[in-house]
Amino acid sequence: MAAMSTRGDLHDLRHHGDVEMRDGAEGLIDLAVNVRTGTPPEWLRARIADSLCGLAAYPDGRAARAAVAARHGLPVERVLLTAGAAEAFVLLARALPVKRPVIVHPQFTEPESALRDAGHSVRRVLLGVADGFVLDPGAVPEDADLVMIGNPTNPTSVLHPADAIAKLARPGRTLVVDEAFMDAVPGEPEALAGRTDVPGLVVLRSLTKTWGLAGLRIGYVLAEPETVAALGRAQPLWPVSTPALAAAEACMSPDALAEAERAACRTAVERAHLLAGLAEFEEIRTVEAARGPFVLAHMTRADAVRARLRTLGFATRRGDTFPGLDTDWLRLAVRDRTTTNRFLQALDQSLTAVGC
CATH class of the missing domain: 3.90.1150.10 (Aspartate Aminotransferase, domain 1)
Structure with missing residues (x-):
């Protein structure tokens, strides 16, 4: 339990x-x-290298944002580009009116770090080894106004059913699903990225793991337009570099x-x-x-x-x-x-x- x-x-x-x-x-x-x-593969290195010719200009994220939106079948208003998923964790902790956050563990620890650094008291739901670290939606407190879970979860590698995660949605609750490793699962069968029928859903994606871009810092948020706007207002100007934007656009292509x-x-x-x-x-x-x-x-x-x-x-x-x-x-x-x-x-x- x-x-x-x-x-x-x-x-x-x-x-x-x-x-x-x-x-x-x-x-x-x-x-x-x-x-x-x-990684990164040679074709991606070349795309990043080509972008260096444009370093004199300020970054323009429109093409990359549109590419991410098209990849997930979403309008661009539902996409926010970030300097890796780590920036998204900080934005969520500081830009949303969170009072009762809950983290489902074991999982990547940066979400909790970001919340604690922002002054929040964090409650943990600890999944048990006896249950194979499988999510029990009923274990999450009803009063939680922000719930974070990874899928597949780092470090357990468990892929939770999308329907089980969706059951965590509540009116007035932000449900954050870190899908940084979802593209490493063939067919992405339990992905929530692209879903618009789950209220309060926020999905985080990263290009770090599959494409070997940890040093470039590029990821994105998929959420309701109001949430995207709130997080975007908390970002500094030009938060994602031109080379990172070029990589994001390239990695959304059909061949990629x-x-x-x-x-x-x-x-x-x-x-x-x-x-x-x-x-x-x-x-x-x-x-x-x-x-x-x-x-x-x-x-x-x-x-x-x-x-x-x-x-x-x-x-x-x-x-x-x-x-x-x-x-x-x-x-x-x-x-x-x-x-x-x-x-x-x-x-x-x-x-x-x-x-x-």
């Missing part, structure tokens, strides 16, 4: 996977950051969407291989319903295993900074089969070394 919590002092909400790849990480294979390897779908299908195959390999270890339990480009794994002394893996050349994401998890969890990015096989060998050695 899901549990309620109001405590916010037990986890490092600002810790993210990139920390694992900073100082002293030279030569490590990155299983900590959920960005697709081999087809490439993303092929990548999602490859990821699904490689994820199945990783899960099968992990299932060979008696010491490890995984969230088998994983649908994202990462897997959540439980093992005794995972913190020690993670440290040992670093000595063997692999960086993994610690789980204890996510509310609802502890030091016995690791998040593992899905990689190609060769990398996964090498990782499984290193994991075997690490488990033996720490006495699991």
Whole structure:
């Protein structure tokens, strides 16, 4: 069953996977950051490079905004371009009249950080491992006027049914769904992006993960025009750079969407291989319903295993900074089969070394 919590002092909400790849990480294979390897592709690099000729002019987001709207079958008034999903979290926390926010955990911690930084008291709904971290809409308090959930959820990789999430909608409530990893799911079967029949719905998307653009900062919000206008008024002038706008427009093309779908299908195959390999270890339990480009794994002394893996050349994401998890969890990015096989060998050695 899901549990309620109001405590916010037990986890490092600002810790993210990139920390694992900073100082002293030279030569490590990155299983900590959920960005697709081999990205951005050459054609996208070229589009970004071409945009540099226009840097003397102020950014004009109209074409990119129209491209995003067309991709989701929405009017442009329902689209707001942002400097990554992280900016959207800050805008939601500061621009909307929120009084009783609730975060469904475990999930990406920046939404809660943004709310707390804006002075809000945040309640947590903690999904349980016994239930496979699956959403129970009835666990969310009725008086919540803002609810945030990821789909598929980082770090559990669980893909919640769109209908279950839609049941969270209420008059006077803003329902925020972080779909940063949805384009990594073949066919996007549970996507709410493009839906206009769910009151108060706000969907966040990012180009970071599939296209390898973490350093460019580009994402977008899909919401009711009134919400888009309110968030837009809180943005500074020209919040998204010209190169980021060029990338956004390019990634909405039919060819780009087809490439993303092929990548999602490859990821699904490689994820199945990783899960099968992990299932060979008696010491490890995984969230088998994983649908994202990462897997959540439980093992005794995972913190020690993670440290040992670093000595063997692999960086993994610690789980204890996510509310609802502890030091016995690791998040593992899905990689190609060769990398996964090498990782499984290193994991075997690490488990033996720490006495699991």
